[in-house]
Amino acid sequence: MAGLVTTLGSGAMTNSIRDISNAACILAIGTNTTEAHPVIALEMKKAVNKGGKLIVANTREIDLVRDATIWLRHRPGTDVTLLMGMARVIVDEGLADTTFVDERCENFEEFKESLKAFDLATVEGITGVPAEKIVEAARTYATNSPAAIFYAMGITQHTHGTDNVIATANLAMLTGNMGKPSAGVNPLRGQNNVQGACDLGALPNVYPGYQAVADSAIKDKFERAWDAFLSDKPGLTVTEMFDGAYEGSIKAMYIMGENPPLSEPNANHAIEALKRLDFLVVQDIFMSETAELADVVLPAASFAEKDGTYTNTERRVQRVRKALEPVGETRPDWLITCQIAQKMGIKGFEFESPSEIMEEIASLTPTYGGITYDRLEQGGLQWPCPTEEHPGTPILHVGIFSRGKGHFVPLEYKPSAELPDEEYPLLLTTGRNLFHWHTGTMTRRVGGLDDLLGEGWVDISPSDAEKLGIAHGDRVRITSRRGSVHARANVTEVSDEGIVYMNMHFAESAVNVLTNPALDPVAKIPEFKVSAVKIAKSDDD
């Protein structure tokens, strides 16, 4: 998200789901949309059926490739190069929207200068995509307006993830695809309320509404509202918290509804860190791998048993409604946290209902200022929604960018932190499957879903499989510098030569034992999408 904040001033999907089907061109990069966001993929297919062009940039032959006008099979970790290569073609061929660039953006000359390094021959060499395809994609994207860019974790989970995001924003600004319907830069968020968790300040550097903790005026506002002394020092990220726990500077952890051993990179390290804690409280609906390690487990009500709101990927705040009484002794998460706070003698946690919490949110968060439970009865509202009269904002950056002028950022190619070598000759990339969700805490318990996909597979190309003497269905051991897991080999041309792929959902084939915890320096996202591994047939079945 940091990349979009730098260039545009706001880190969220610029446009709406409703718009997608009217796009004349869609560039889907680093998103396996049919698997991870199936309902958004429907809108993309609709756009294609209406005559829109679809450019898919993905190393794997994902489902969406079937509907694609152009498929760019670039090597994992070379997104910046590919996008800058396209930008260079657009500038060289005079396809840029110069009026938009002149009037609404800044820093274009520096950006143009940085394009010099991305001549077609270099780009082809780094990405592995033939030059003429890059030219075709650039022309298609630049000449079919409105054009929308979609991306997901395939763009962000790299050591240069922020650069990747900036590259998409540069491309959209260059072609004037901002602030109008069916265009923009659209990050697809992975979890139901990842947008909301960010919006509401579950981040170490910002209060709700992305108000910086380091800003003293903001700090004053919250100190007055909460009647408490606050810190202006940004806190630790999850990955840093685990390092702290591992090293001993962090002694207690309170985890609500997360399962870091499966979702953290270098899972073995995360588990060890949790074990070293003096006190661990976990609040969840199931006994997750994390909860097993806890000193106290607090049972939470499921989403069907509580009231609240989620904010979806297009910034739409929508109601979650209580349909059932909480099972057993379970309680809603907000209530449990409030009760702990009250027992600790902390003021300001006397909330009686989620709608009361939303009132406090609205009073302190300008982007959520006009959101009330009464209004949400009429349907979701897209932030920014500053006042009760405001209808919500389906499209960001109309007329003016959130930060004023759109800021072009010059970029350079940075290779991934760990690339295949002689010892670990294959490149491992990871992702999600339609039938399961995140760490599988919920979906792995559903008989039907486990029946359809019940174990971890590793996708490997036929040529690599042949070289390694692996047949389809063989049990194999995948090893990286950090650990080793077992899975079944899926020999398929979906995977390109030299590249293997695994899903993240299976504890028994926990791919994050293998992945590289190297972080993006700005967004602090680990490099899940590129790590080096070796594979061998395994005897212990």
Place this chain on the structure above:
Amino acid sequence: MGEITLTIEGQEITVDEGMTVLDAAERAGIYIPTLCYHPDLAPYGACRLCIVEIEKMRGLPTACTTPATDGMVVQTKTPQLQEFRRGILELMLSEHPHPCLTCWRRERCGPYDICLRNVDVTQRCVTCPNNGICELQDVVDYIGIDHVDLPYTSRELPIDRENPFFERDYNLCILCGRCVRVCQEVRGVGAIAFTSRGSESLPGTAFGHPLRDSDCKYCGACVDVCPTGALIERHRKYKGIPDSKVATTCHYCGVGCQLELELKDGRIMEVIPLRDNDVNRGQACVKGRFSIAEVVHHPDRLTTPLIKKNGSFEEATWDEALELVASKLSSFNKDEIVVISSAKCTNEDNYVMQKFARAGLGHNNVDHCARL
């Protein structure tokens, strides 16, 4: 786009240009029977039940495919139309079990009543999982039919129970084609098509292979559009009509599909994707459509606070657990405590959690797995 005014059943209606006669009638609250029509699908005109009489137009055009024009005068329920519809319905019912559909006692019959006419269980509406929510019943009620003169032939097909989520009983299929069209038009998958020809024609996969070997993604769109009991979610079978329905937001991915939880006896009976919104417009995926009830009602759900004593968990009361957490957390230096919030929880849960870290512990060591 301009507006036009037309008259349906003597009622003057002003609608947007480009609407069909069926859309206009629906807008005016006038019912025209349909079976192949579905608002999310392109007009098809196959079942012919929506035929209407339009002044200055030849024949009996279908309302679902005829654009409404200015000054049009439409009749929807003349004796002639009802007679034609009855004929069409009879053809349909010659291949669909109908003893209950034509029986005057249907409304009063329960599933465990002995049928006075000695009808087989498999032929009765009251034992059909779709009883009470069946569109064919609605159409029959509107048109009125008390006997079928054509000979009835049962297809005598086995029920396909091969996939984990829904059952396919093509003995009840009326060949409206909605399932085939939704799979192709809306989902872009095309796992099923009409197979075979003539009287053998039925929706199915290529060469009758199991759905598992097709491109089926188990999204359930076919189940949602099926007007009869041919496609039914397995777990809602024989649960009847829900006690209540609650609209909510799906708890899986970031799309935020709007869903309706249908409840019966304190449990989720079925989850239906809602149509009237700007997000999912009647669609969902396999996880939202078919797995929520099992997750929410799973026996593995944590139901009571647990405290670890000597390496194993023991059940505790809330008071004990909260007391322990509060006293333990108070015993550390505040900088030694960190808080991990959750992208799975609500906005309100997250707000309270970050406030707990900031106002309660006095630092900003709060984060969640956004990056993961």
